[in-house]
Amino acid sequence: MRGESAVRLRPPRNTPDERAVAWWRTQWLLVTAVPVVVLAVLGGLLEPARTWLLAGAGALAAVGLGCAAFFPRWWFRVHRWEVTDEAVYVRTGFFRQEWRIAPMSRIQTVDTVRGPLEQAFRLATVTVTTASAKGAVTLTGLDHRLAADLAERLTLITRDTPGDAT
Missing domain, CATH: 2.30.29.210 (FACT complex subunit Spt16p/Cdc68p)
Structure with missing residues (x-):
């Protein structure tokens, strides 16, 4: 840069409101709850596939809870x-x-x-x-x-x- 001073981009100063963490967490839980409930209901109604459907519902619930616990706090930080x-x-x-x-x-x-x-x-x-x-x-x-x-x-x-x- 000839004769010019370098301009450095600094991080913006403001974070989202702290309530955004709960808002993002609730979004994760709602998005996860719908397919979990559908799989659980189908598992209760369809005896031949009960094990697979309930296992899928449990796995999806675990992943959804993990994401709801981790990602909103991470997003708030970045x-x-x-x-x-x-x-x-x-x-x-x-x-x-x-x-x-x-x-x-x-x-x-x-x-x-x-x-x-x-x-x-x-x-x-x-x-x-x-x-x-x-x-x-x-x-x-x-x-x-x-x-x-x-x-x-x-x-x-x-x-x-x-x-x-x-």
Whole structure:
């Protein structure tokens, strides 16, 4: 770099809300519970395949419980986000880290989404849409009030930022 100082990308400062761990854990348990119940009911009804169906239900339940115990806490440790006056920064992943940076001049829309489960945990997801072929930048597991404030802040910053948002 001739005459320029190297700019180092630092990790974004913010983590999801602590309640996101319980939200992610509940998602795992619900996704696992449906096939476990189906296999268990079929195992109870179909005598010839009972052993295999109940064994499958037990194995799936064990895997689901293990994933629900491990992954949400891990995701909480690796998900980071930050909003500055210049850009929105998101980092996800551990083995394969992904950094997403959306400059304010490129932001087209800001959406706040609260699914039923997120509402139960008082959480929200902020989706920042840009002209990028990679797709929107999402900030998940945010406190619902923080998400609303963030969407308002982003709207004000992008309104006052020169650029074409294309």
